[in-house]
Amino acid sequence: MTNPPTTTTTRSISTTTRVHPPYLVHIHNASRSRTTKTLKWIPPLAAVVTAGYAVASYREAHTAAAAEQAAEMERLRRNAAMADAYGDRGSLEELERAVRVYEEAQRRGK
Numbered sequence: 001m002t003n004p005p006t007t008t009t010t011r012s013i014s015t016t017t018r019v020h021p022p023y024l025v026h027i028h029n030a031s032r033s034r035t036t037k038t039l040k041w042i043p044p045l046a047a048v049v050t051a052g053y054a055v056a057s058y059r060e061a062h063t064a065a066a067a068e069q070a071a072e073m074e075r076l077r078r079n080a081a082m083a084d085a086y087g088d089r090g091s092l093e094e095l096e097r098a099v100r101v102y103e104e105a106q107r108r109g110k
Helices: 022-041 042-086 092-108
Strands: none
Touching: 022 042
């Protein structure tokens, strides 16, 4: 038995020849284009939102602490002014001076 002669057919290959059936490429690109592009933005967006929240929280805390400190300084200043005006009542002279200051303030309408 002799082998029958084999005939080889040659097919030209070009760069425009599609490798896959046409419907597979469109299905793959259609599902990937929208969701993949959208999903790529989620981690950077989350990072920016988190950083913005952190900055806002820090500023708010810093502003509240500064306002609290300013209020405390104002309270101490008023207390010092009251102590200067009315005295600490440690002696009779300071008490008499405090009464005079109080009476003058009452006459002026304070």
